[in-house]
Amino acid sequence: MAIRQRENGFRDKFERYIARDRHDADLRRKALTAITAKMARVVHAVIKTGADYRPFVEGPVPGGRTPLSRAVRA
Template identity: 70%
Template structure:
């Protein structure tokens, strides 16, 4: 008989708390969870999500020389396998019905849905958000709770509404 990679990942890691926490995040299946754990080791060693982003190569870097200052781009100096896994997990999360990853993607591409450069940048932003979410879930030890980002219509709450109507 032959087992699939997914079955083997569940068999090896199914009882580990970090694996179970990662599986609560949209877009992270058994193989992505296995890859993240294998490539990062203990995520708790990163005190801040920026350290984890740098490890993944998702931090911003700007090329400079004399008076010239280029555009900021992701550095790509980190772990390429981990960066690819975050990218794939982000793409999968965006395809799911409703979650904060899809909401952010939709807002990012709203100005020009068919611009391939804008879509690529949106997927990069989603991959970085995926890394921050992974870090937060592992650090807190709590399963992923969907949080829907949204812009409030007026941006403010009036005093009468905030106090229950005076």
């Protein structure tokens, strides 16, 4: 299950969702439903675009520099 891995966006969202009361079974059920919906959206996008799954999207670096992994190589 994705929420059992240490670092990924699914676990982060699950943790944020249940932060109010970690022992509330109803809240945990709702959190699992939200994570399931998020996973379905991600799978649909990966299949639709044919792109590889990237668990972490690289965002802009503060200061406007382009990260080395996205830099154009000559």
